[in-house]
Amino acid sequence: MENNVYLLATDPHDACRDVIHSRDTTLKVKVYCVTEEGFSPDPNEIQLYGYAGKKLYAFETINITPDDALDVISAIQWYADYIEHPEMEILPEDPRSDHSVAM
Known part of the structure; x- marks a missing residue:
């Protein structure tokens, strides 16, 4: 869908707990600062990763x-x-070497 509008819900107590909402669809995406907190992926959801600077x-x-x-x-x-x-x-997979999934 072209020109989606996204909104951001932020947690006033945790700057690393944003949730992206699509205004026009039911899409919601949780944002985790993996370098600052633990993250355990949910096997029923899609996970993607990305670096912003060193974070x-x-x-x-x-x-x-x-x-x-x-x-x-x-x-x-x-x-x-x-x-x-x-x-x-x-990135489609967690780039941290200790979080690779062995197949």
Whole structure:
């Protein structure tokens, strides 16, 4: 969907607990500052990662639907612009070597 509008819900007690909301769909994405807090991925959700400077973020969907799955990347790109790191590379896996999943 072109020109999605995103809103941000912030936790006044924790700067690393933002939630991105799509105004036009049901998409919601939790933001975690992985370098500052623990993160355990939910196997039923989509997780993506990205660095903003030296800070690693994890992005995890909330109750993802098939219709919203394609908008996850644009929501993360919007957030990267919001935090003034538009160059953020969005990664499909946790880049920390000790969090690799062995297959």
